[in-house]
Amino acid sequence: MREPQLVAPWPRSLRAQLRVELLLLLRQPENLLVILVLPVLLLALFAGARIFPAGAGRPADFLIPGVITVALMSTGMVTLGISTAYQRYYRVLKRLGGSPLPTFVLVLAKAGAVLLVEVGQVALLLVIGRLFFGWSGEVLGALPLMLLGSVCFAGLGLTLAGALRAELTLGGANGLYLLFLVVGGVVLPIDHLPGWLQPVAGALPPALLSSALRAALGSTAQTGSTVLLLALWTVVLAGSASLLFRWE
């Protein structure tokens, strides 16, 4: 049977899809709030707070890894999770499933859009940290960790989107976000939490990522078990995300 070329070469679909996914992430004011405004605000607010142990370096050494963690949560868990759930609700995913767009191109486009946004977030936070809060650290070595954390939070967001209806994903992702801001060791050190809560909080992805980032960005010693546990979370959450994914 003759097979005329009906479908566009995939790099062309990918470029178009990536452009649209990026546009949609940045077009919603509520997305910009969690992606950009909140992490910067947290950095600015907590840099002046007197809650950090004396002699542990500048507040920025604690805060920069924390707000990078917050930024990755904002984009991967909150924004990607909620937008995916609503794209299913509005039957966008179903319609794309009835188009020649290959699934891997859709996945690449979404991942690419999220990563580009995150690169922007991290760069912005680092620049602000350097300019205003005297932060100085080495970033390159921490990039693999940021990528791992990014996949972990994207997996969590997509797991919520796959398991729950759109409205519940909205509530669930925002609820977890608030919870993680408090118990994630991101802007508030874990040892300020009640004793019984500390081991639980410390084993959750935000605390693992922020403490691993603190080590990688040079202010504390890295512990292998932290990274290992974060990698384990990432495998589990990426797996559940792909198992639970539904087109409609």
Next chain:
Amino acid sequence: MVSLRGVTKSYGPRRGVMDLDLEVAEGELLAVLGPNGAGKTTSLEIMEGYRRPDRGTVRVLGLDPVRDRRRCIPQLGIMLQEGGVYPSLAVGEAVRLFAAYFANPVPPEELLQLVGLSDRARSRYRTLSGGERQRLSLALALVGRPRVLFLDEPTAGMDPRARLLTWEAVREQRRRGVTVLLTTHSMEEAERLADRVAIINQGRLVALDTPSALIGAGGGGVVELETIEALTPEGEARLLALASVERSREVAPGRYLVRTASPPQALVEIASLLRDEGPPVLRLQVGGGSLEEVFLELTGGSE
């Protein structure tokens, strides 16, 4: 072009389709008519490859739409009943996005012209009216120059002008040799557009013919109705009050022959009456029972 043989798909009791047989020729426009919940969308989604039937075979362009999805899908134009577009995407952006999926798409400007949305190109999807959303969805179905077009209630909620425009766009596709399957509630739409009409009720095909044959050459016809239990007197009165029903005769308990000027309209009206008020229908079809019963009905009819 499209063929269903013995296709069955059930979602629990009284949902889905049963033993559907259908052959649609190349370039034909088939309208699928029936009340809500009759199985119109399910039938379409089986042909589009969204649903795998429990039993039976489906062929679209000679391919299995589920197993050969990658070869099949680029040749299909799909319009869902609603939604399907990112709400914060603009009309022009959506059309350009879908155009980027195809090697040789219809130019976006031409497409927007065709569905009458040129002046809305910069409007976000969420700001469109229901009819405008439908027309954008039609444009997205057409962008890849499909050979088979599946339209699920394409004119639902449209004002008369938009409906005429949509009808013209659909006719134009048919003139170009595209095979079209569309679902509708509207007898008028089916009559105006379709080469043949399939009437589905409670998941079963109850009639399949040209509009003129279904309507009968002015003479009307007989519809046979069988219900689980006999209609109450009030039920019978409601049946007789339907616009399309001339008279009805109970030939056996729970079994009626209904005389009508328009069998397809009677099928639709009776189906929706009994769906809302019961009793459940065992059989509803054009032409009734045995010759003797038809003869009795035609000659001796009650009331």
